[in-house]
Amino acid sequence: MSTDEESYRPVQGWQFVNRSAFTVRHGGHTWVVDVDFFDWDERIRLYRDGALVDEQRGRVRFDLDDGSAITARTATYGMRYVRLITPDGVTHDVPPADGTAEAWRARVHAEHPTASRAVAAASWTVLVAAIVTQVPRLLDVLGVWIDGVPSFALDLPGPLNTALQVGGVLAAIDRGLRLRHNRWIDD
Incomplete structure (x- = not known):
């Protein structure tokens, strides 16, 4: 991988059409789950504080250092879910990052x-x-x-x-x- 691919780049401009990202602050780090819907390999990437730490395909589970996990799954269009599961089994939905179509839709719903x-x-x-x-x-x-x-x-x-x-x-x-x-x- 090149250095550009190893650093997270926020979704900007027209990228909302083919990319999505979900961000959560947990364990003193900012975690980002990033997906490009035009990637035929269906890779889902996990970034910690902007640096790529893992990449998986399909239905994924990223195990974090503190015993938590981030799970994610793609759908035909978009993501089925992105969740943070804490060591005690509590599940939290990870919110979409600013600039994504999901964040826009959530903002429309709130307003x-x-x-x-x-x-x-x-x-x-x-x-x-x-x-x-x-x-x-x-x-x-x-x-x-x-x-x-x-x-x-x-x-x-x-x-x-x-x-x-x-x-x-x-x-x-x-x-x-x-x-x-x-x-x-x-x-």
Whole structure:
């Protein structure tokens, strides 16, 4: 690794699109969990006071010197969770770092809770509607190769179908930014 990769660089400018970071002060150190969503190896990096100390892939557990651990897991878009687990078993969510899309979404929720809840409810509703209407369409595509599979697809008008697909993607992004994941509708 080069020296530039070993030092943490805060998320800045347009990096919020492809990077995320979560920061916690613990045991006299500042710990940062950093992930680049365009890294096909799905590496999650842990920094202590700005210096890279560990790098793992997928669902990770970083053991800290005092018996604590930081656990993290990526999702399709964003992070499923980043948590600090203390030696006594208490789990704390690690907050997103400034400059990240997750921090922006958390700030919107804090400053405009009613609007945030409305967007969250709309996201959930759109995502469920997208799944209900698009999964049968996928089964139809698979049915082309398998004889005897009945068609379940709903015939929606083209613009409505496109709006539902785009809305489904936006809803999934909103849920990812809020670190809300449900195995039935978000994966």
